Amino acid sequence: xxxxxxxxxxxxxxxxxxxxxxxxxxxxxxxxxxxxxxxxxxxxxxxxxxxxxxxxxxxxxxxxxxxxxxxxxxxxxxxxxxxxxxxxxxxxxxxxxxxxxxxxxxxxxxxxxxxxxxxxxxxxxxxxxxxxxxxxxxxxxxxxxxxxxxxxxxxxxxxxxxxxxxxxxxxxxxxxxxxxxxxxxxxxxxxxxxxxxxxxxxxxxxxxxxxxxxxxxxxxxxxxxxxxxxxxxxxxxxxxxxxxxxxxxxxxxxxxxxxxxxxxxxxxxxxxxxxxxxxxxxxxxxxxxxxxxxxxxxxxxxxxxxxxxxxxxxxxxxxxxxxxxxxxxxxxxxxxxxxxxxxxxxxxxxxxxxxxxxxxxxxxxxxxxxxx
Numbered sequence: 001x002x003x004x005x006x007x008x009x010x011x012x013x014x015x016x017x018x019x020x021x022x023x024x025x026x027x028x029x030x031x032x033x034x035x036x037x038x039x040x041x042x043x044x045x046x047x048x049x050x051x052x053x054x055x056x057x058x059x060x061x062x063x064x065x066x067x068x069x070x071x072x073x074x075x076x077x078x079x080x081x082x083x084x085x086x087x088x089x090x091x092x093x094x095x096x097x098x099x100x101x102x103x104x105x106x107x108x109x110x111x112x113x114x115x116x117x118x119x120x121x122x123x124x125x126x127x128x129x130x131x132x133x134x135x136x137x138x139x140x141x142x143x144x145x146x147x148x149x150x151x152x153x154x155x156x157x158x159x160x161x162x163x164x165x166x167x168x169x170x171x172x173x174x175x176x177x178x179x180x181x182x183x184x185x186x187x188x189x190x191x192x193x194x195x196x197x198x199x200x201x202x203x204x205x206x207x208x209x210x211x212x213x214x215x216x217x218x219x220x221x222x223x224x225x226x227x228x229x230x231x232x233x234x235x236x237x238x239x240x241x242x243x244x245x246x247x248x249x250x251x252x253x254x255x256x257x258x259x260x261x262x263x264x265x266x267x268x269x270x271x272x273x274x275x276x277x278x279x280x281x282x283x284x285x286x287x288x289x290x291x292x293x294x295x296x297x298x299x300x301x302x303x304x305x306x307x308x309x310x311x312x313x314x315x316x317x318x319x320x321x322x323x324x325x326x327x328x329x330x331x332x333x334x335x336x337x338x339x340x341x342x343x344x345x346x347x348x349x350x351x352x353x354x355x356x357x358x359x360x361x362x363x364x365x366x367x368x369x370x371x372x
Contacts, residue, residue: 028241035071037065040062067265081258084260090262094245094262134213135195135215136213143186150197177196196230209242211242214245214247269281296325304350314338314340315334
């Protein structure tokens with residue numbers, strides 16, 4: 001397959017460094033009606049009578065494949081935005097479109113309010129070097145360089161002096177748990193250690209957003225869990241914006257502030273983990289989350305009901321953001337039939353055995369919803 005012969009229309013920009021300053025209130029990424037179509041005359045597909053055809057029929061009629069199909073979303077500062085889908089859903093193509101590693105066919109795309117599709121070569125290079133760093137599944141390490149020099153590579157490209165970049169790299173090596181391995185080469189590291197080097201290299205350039213393209217899918221389950229813990233820790237400590245691509249639902253639910261579930265190039269549902277599991281948009285999403293332990297994802301706010309007289313006086317206290325499984329444990333441990341849902345010293349509601357078991361069973365909680 002070939003790229004579209006006619007690229008998306010662009011407007012030249014000046015490359016003013018002041019544009020690196022985020023526009024007030026602008027999302028880190030804003031994507032509207034984005035398409036990426038491969039094949040002959042690909043630029044004619046978006047907006048045409050063929051745009052809504054199923055993938056197989058579109059290929060048969062036009063010879064084109066819509067890898068990303070009319071996708072829109074915003075990534076807000078400080079969130080972990082997860083794009084999830086099965087192989088061939090378009091998620092990896094989408095993340096590459098964000099920095100134009102793959103050229104979109106049509107639509108609009110902005111970072112911090114600046115039009116990415118209007119960037120000239122110089123401005124686009126700055127975007128990739130300073131503002132959005134990619135962490136790939138295949139680590140892309142330089143085999144002849146040490147851990148320290150691999151981590152420092154991006155800083156070298158930026159023109160930082162040797163002493164300064166090595167000092168910065170040493171800080172990042174320690175941050176990702178590789179202290180003592182600075183002089184080893186990639187072949188001397190485990191898969192998990194190599195991925196930590198890739199993560200440190202991305203962090204070294206201090207990007208405003210980290211882009212992860214299925215970074216842990218080749219790792220053993222235990223190492224994968226360790227790397228997920230590392231991402232959670234780094235996000236908690238730094239609050240850095242992340243876009244994370246994965247085909248693994250449990251990984252998406254564990255890491256994501258919000259999740260965009262893709263199918264056939266389009267977004268089927270976009271929401272919080274709790275919304276995805278608790279209120280599937282259609283049968284496809286419902287089947288996707290069918291085996292998810294609901295009590296480990298849904299929160300007490302989903303299960304609580306207004307207290308009756310005297311119910312708020314005793315019983316264990318749980319936060320509205322605690323998971324249902326945590327509330328079940330609190331109720332079981334206390335022996336009290338009711339737990340109080342408390343926030344800031346204020347009683348918001350209560351949960352009992354019936355409320356909690358309804359969530360586990362997937363029963364409708366609408367009749368007992370309490371506004372938090």
